[in-house]
Amino acid sequence: MSQNNAVYKGFRVSAKVRHAAAPAHSEMVQHRFLATATITQMSAGMGSRRLVPPMIQHDADTPHVAIEMALSSAREVIDRMSTFVKSR
Numbered sequence: 001m002s003q004n005n006a007v008y009k010g011f012r013v014s015a016k017v018r019h020a021a022a023p024a025h026s027e028m029v030q031h032r033f034l035a036t037a038t039i040t041q042m043s044a045g046m047g048s049r050r051l052v053p054p055m056i057q058h059d060a061d062t063p064h065v066a067i068e069m070a071l072s073s074a075r076e077v078i079d080r081m082s083t084f085v086k087s088r
Helices: 063-087
Strands: 005-008 011-019 033-041 049-051 058-060
Antiparallel strands (some): 005 011, 011 033, 033 049, 033 058
16 A cells, blocks of 8 residues: 655655546557645644645556655655755
8 A cells, every 4th residue: 555645854745646547549448547746834833735846746557656656756846945945
């Protein structure tokens, strides 16, 4: 089972997975899964929910792989945000 929620550097990273639409021109039926990650900043009050860029969506042959790819990309986005804040 894939873990689709985690806290990373003060941000909650979540991924949702669904069946991806098959291309219209495809003759073969392939089961594809699309995972979309979101980042929520954790704080004492309400966190501010941020949708990550569209590139954080990943599709794969299995739900587990799609989720892992989306979460990994979300952690990379957080790392870049952390580096930007530190360099200010």
